[in-house]
Amino acid sequence: MPKKKQHVDLSDQNLLSLILRLAIPSVVGLSIHALQQVVNAIFVGALGAQAIAAVSMTLPIVVLLAAAGQGIGVGAASFISRHLGAREYLEASRGASTALALAAPIGVTVTLTLLPNLPGIFATLGATPTIMPVALDYAGTVLLGYTPMLLNTVSGCKSRRLYTI
Incomplete structure (x- = not known):
């Protein structure tokens, strides 16, 4: 017999277990991302100082782009969660579809905007003439x-x- 779905009650006295239940998956995900960055630095570092400098020059751009994706995703998740909680499944589905439909053109637009402007961005960030081609x-x-x-x-x-609801 399938197990009944448990609802999360934030007024529960056992708030610590609720916080851990919601926080542990996020911490694991962030830790894996940090580990990926360390492994990336190790392998790129084996290519030399210019390669590591190129990765370092690109990191601020990558972080800003990831923040934009997180912003869209968290906003959509909030919208979807509220509508699922109100049992408005069609509206929740529309929100999910809209978020994905917006993400693709935003990604293409950002890519096409940044690609020709990379030399100026890297010059502003302090790229030297030896690092610039590798960073580009x-x-x-x-x-x-x-x-x-x-x-x-x-x-x-x-x-x-949605999994934490």
Whole structure:
């Protein structure tokens, strides 16, 4: 017999277990992301100082792009959760579809806007003439994968939020 779905009651006396139940998946996800950055630095560092500098120059752009994806995903998750709580399933479905439908053109627009402006951005960030070509190559590759990354981030935020309800 299937187990009945438990509802989360934030007025419960056992608030610590509720906080841990909601926080542990987020902490694990962030830790895995941090570990990926460390492994990335180790492998890129083996290529030399210029390669590590290129990754370091690109990091602020990547962080800002990831924050945009998180913002869209968390906003959509909140919208979807409220409508699911009100048993408005069609409206929740529309919100999920809208978030994904907006993420793709936003990703393409951001990519097409940033690609030609990368030299100016890196010059502002202090890239030297020896680092600039390597940083442009690396950032160009990262930006080409931004739209799928944005779709993944938006989907991931929504699914994490829905699983914690």
